Amino acid sequence: MTNRRSVWTAITLMITLVVLAWTTLTSAEVFNYPTPQTDPNDISFYQAPAKMQSYPAGAARVRNVILCIGDGMGLGQVTLARMKAIGAEGKIHMQRLPVHGLISTHSANKLVTDSAAGGTALACGVKTNNGMIGMAPDETPYYSILEAAQAKGMATGLVVTCTMSHATPASFGSHVKSRKMEPEIAAQLIGNRINVLFGGGRKYFLPKSHSDSGRKDDRDLLAEAEDAGYTVIGTANQLRWVRGPLVLGLFQLDGLTTLSPEPMLAEMTRKAIDILDETATDSRKYGRGFFLMVEGSQIDWACHANKAEACARQVLLFDEAVRAAVDFAVADGRTLVVVTADHETGGLTIPEGSLKGDEIKAHWSTRGHSASPVPVYAIGPKSERFGGVYDNTEVPQRIAQTLGIKPFPQARK
């Protein structure tokens, strides 16, 4: 009798465990990450497109703009990721967008740009010297397309996997002489009241009295952000439940690891879109739509290390974020999505490999950046304006045209 009771207890326990496991798995599928990401070279998370043909182009008025930037992502990086994930016959999501272009990336003073000058070109529509953020070589600050959109009454957001104050996001929300001024950049990002800020770099928001601080002053930017109306979060679980209109999500002291338990870039992108769309719909102040910049920041880092597996994974993580943006744009019909890069890193080519995508050999010609042109992919209303071969400064200029923002570029007085 006792034995039978024990057997039934064991069976009941097993059923409970199975139900719990199933509940956990299905709830994780909401974010498309059914398994934790713990291997920096694992690309099993990637969901390849089911179709080969391009997404349909839109024709309506542009209400929202999502600009996706792969830091260091040239054609070699896209090709490597495609080969690793699908093989020679397939396309990753960004390649399925109906409009394709190429842009040059040189800075004002160098043939080979860095992310500060490259980011400034993509954000402000002007060339500057390597190292400078959001200003011309003569130190005249210029409005970024994010700031111009904000002035037009749009909600705005930045989503990255580097520190929030790294060169690319900094170019959209701050104006400083040097990309090294991350504590100052962090303060400007909060001061600019950008609705959504998701990334790493919490150390630059902590006062110097804090043991983890990266600041040399006593400013507590997390407290300042809360006083300004921001909800401040730091975990993936908090991300799932947070609401707008102002959210500061800093998920690491430094750059993100892009591994569990952090939120993945696609998850942050989906949440940012949800918040911004809701904010733009519900709020009079931000009722003119939204502008969001999403950066796959660590493609560049993998390429500086000349690591092909890590490079492919970072491109695919970024491509999942692109998919999130495109899924929203296709459903919404009024959202323009532009995917591009600030520069190429590593001089990557693929001299050998099989059609199936195995035995791929990556050849790196440098550990630095290169002057190779980088791709542009676009979808949505007025996306046809992003085809062709042109300069990186024209990307935000064309976005400004689609939004009816003029003049652009424009110096800040």
Add this chain to the structure above:
Amino acid sequence: MRRRRSLRMDATHAPAVQVGDKVRKGQNLCASEAETTCICPITGTVAEVRFDPAQHEFVVTIAPTKPG
């Protein structure tokens, strides 16, 4: 006994040296097209070239030449 010395340089351009290269005190280890010069503090051999993503810099470590 002399210790290893490290030198930081912006990562936009690759360093002018690789692991195993012999370097001399006063030699510029930055690429010629880089914004700044990076003067090697000691004579020795390049022991490591590491990328620091937080600063977007290469860290070049020089092992000193052992005295004769």
